[in-house]
Amino acid sequence: MNAMQTPVIDTATLQPRITAQDVQVYYGSNHALRDVSVDILDRTTTAFIGPSGCGKSTFLRCLNRMNDTVATARVEGRITLDGQDIYDKRVDPVQLRARVGMVFQKPNPFPKSIYDNVAYGPRIHGLTRSRAELDEVVEKSLRRAALWDEVKDRLSAPGTGLSGGQQQRLCIARAVATGPEVLLMDEPCSALDPIATAQVEALIDELREQFSVVIVTHSMQQAARVSQKTAFFHLGNLVEYGDTTQIFTNPGDPRTESYITGRIG
Amino acid sequence: MTETPHIASSFDREIEALLARLVLMSGLVETALTDSAAALESLDTAAATRIVDQDAAIDSLDEQINFEAAGIIARRGPTARDLRLILAVMRASAALERVGDLAKNVAKRTLPLSQIRQVEGATGTIRRMARLVAVMLEEAMRALVRKDAALAADVRGRDVDIDQIYNTLFRSLLTHMLENQANITPAMHLHFIAKNIERAGDHATSIAEQAIYLATGDLPDDERPKADSTLQAANPRT
Numbered sequence: 001m002n003a004m005q006t007p008v009i010d011t012a013t014l015q016p017r018i019t020a021q022d023v024q025v026y027y028g029s030n031h032a033l034r035d036v037s038v039d040i041l042d043r044t045t046t047a048f049i050g051p052s053g054c055g056k057s058t059f060l061r062c063l064n065r066m067n068d069t070v071a072t073a074r075v076e077g078r079i080t081l082d083g084q085d086i087y088d089k090r091v092d093p094v095q096l097r098a099r100v101g102m103v104f105q106k107p108n109p110f111p112k113s114i115y116d117n118v119a120y121g122p123r124i125h126g127l128t129r130s131r132a133e134l135d136e137v138v139e140k141s142l143r144r145a146a147l148w149d150e151v152k153d154r155l156s157a158p159g160t161g162l163s164g165g166q167q168q169r170l171c172i173a174r175a176v177a178t179g180p181e182v183l184l185m186d187e188p189c190s191a192l193d194p195i196a197t198a199q200v201e202a203l204i205d206e207l208r209e210q211f212s213v214v215i216v217t218h219s220m221q222q223a224a225r226v227s228q229k230t231a232f233f234h235l236g237n238l239v240e241y242g243d244t245t246q247i248f249t250n251p252g253d254p255r256t257e258s259y260i261t262g263r264i265g
Numbered sequence: 266m267t268e269t270p271h272i273a274s275s276f277d278r279e280i281e282a283l284l285a286r287l288v289l290m291s292g293l294v295e296t297a298l299t300d301s302a303a304a305l306e307s308l309d310t311a312a313a314t315r316i317v318d319q320d321a322a323i324d325s326l327d328e329q330i331n332f333e334a335a336g337i338i339a340r341r342g343p344t345a346r347d348l349r350l351i352l353a354v355m356r357a358s359a360a361l362e363r364v365g366d367l368a369k370n371v372a373k374r375t376l377p378l379s380q381i382r383q384v385e386g387a388t389g390t391i392r393r394m395a396r397l398v399a400v401m402l403e404e405a406m407r408a409l410v411r412k413d414a415a416l417a418a419d420v421r422g423r424d425v426d427i428d429q430i431y432n433t434l435f436r437s438l439l440t441h442m443l444e445n446q447a448n449i450t451p452a453m454h455l456h457f458i459a460k461n462i463e464r465a466g467d468h469a470t471s472i473a474e475q476a477i478y479l480a481t482g483d484l485p486d487d488e489r490p491k492a493d494s495t496l497q498a499a500n501p502r503t
Contacts, residue, residue: 224344249344249349249482250349250482256345257345258269261343261344262271262273262341263270263271
């Protein structure tokens with residue numbers, strides 16, 4: 001599939017996967033995110049854009065409770081995944097993160113073999129019963145991440161020995177191995193060259209056909225290329241959320257306009 | 266420019282240079298249009314020849330505008346109102362280039378017309394029509410540069426007047442041809458000329474529509490007012 005081609009998707013018919021209502025995030029006394037309410041749709045790529053410190057990564061990290069790992073962080077409001085409150089005491093954050101996977105800015109493969117990197121999630125979550133089944137999950141995940149053909153003959157080689165773009169695709173394979181419903185990506189291409197970026201973007205579009213993808217990016221062009229929905233954050237507020245085409249051709253809020261056109265605002 | 270500047274000020278300079286070129290082009294086109302109608306009325310073949318020659322300058326500006334606009338798209342990846350501006354400028358430039366060609370065609374037809382019998386009254390009407398279209402062009406361009414949707418809507422509404430003048434002229438030329446076969450050749454030329462100017466009015470209207478798109482993000486969705494009734498006119502005497 002051509003990554004430069006925006007697929008025509010009628011987002012009006014898609015159901016929300018994640019629903020956030022009045023989400024507030026505090027880091028100590030700093031009110032970092034205010035009153036964020038948004039639906040993350042099924043089988044849709046949603047881009048979060050905004051200047052540094054606007055709260056977009058903070059919000060992304062709320063969606064799989066990564067902020068639990070920050071001692072001073074406090075999250076209020078309600079975030080549901082398929083109708084279930086993810087901040088409910090009965091929800092195990094580790095289980096949650098198997099359903100809401102994450103890929104980070106810098107490729108961070110474990111210092112293990114390519115195989116073990118991908119097998120890690122299925123193993124700790126006990127998703128497979130036999131070695132043959134695990135082999136199958138590893139192959140399927142590497143294929144989904146468009147990496148299989150490049151690594152199938154050296155699965156026992158260390159993941160850290162791959163190129164930057166391959167490492168990032170390995171991390172994507174690792175994230176999809178647990179069969180997540182939502183994939184969160186925090187600037188997944190910022191450390192990649194244009195070729196690896198194009199590969200990851202093509203991949204995002206394929207993954208989007210199976211589940212929701214949420215991507216934080218500083219590249220306006222990338223947001224416009226890969227997403228169907230865009231959310232613009234500014235000073236801890238969700239300023240505007242809408243169809244990507246509309247946001248990039250005719251945004252509703254002057255702050256969005258100023259930001260995406262590169263004006264001081 | 267009263268708008269908030271870009272963080273990269275060179276982007277603003279590129280956009281201003283592009284707009285300046287479009288304004289220069291529209292000035293040349295307006296002059297070509299009114300001058301071609303004036304040359305027709307006075308059967309000034311020297312002026313007509315000059316207008317034909319000067320069209321190359323208009324074509325060259327259109328080429329430069331397209332080249333620069335493509336460069337801005339490649340370098341800046343414009344979005345939102347910047348993107349709409351680049352698109353509007355490219356479309357306006359194409360419309361102006363067409364009006365330049367139409368004016369050139371008016372001038373070309375002046376040369377044979379100067380050799381044959383005259384049809385009374387037509388050239389004066391054509392000159393008035395050309396002047397109205399030139400004003401529409403000028404104001405559509407002003408609406409585009411100032412992002413003035415109200416002025417653009419006003420210009421768009423005026424295309425009906427041009428259509429009505431054209432309708433009247435069409436009937437009058439048809440009458441001349443029916444009355445005397447010797448009128449057919451000049452009346453056919455004059456009809457093509459009138460049609461050219463009526464088409465130039467349509468191009469002015471399309472520039473006004475681009476100004477509305479630029480200012481509001483939407484093209485007007487209502488059917489544009491039309492008054493061309495010549496489709497029904499089989500015979501002016503019936």
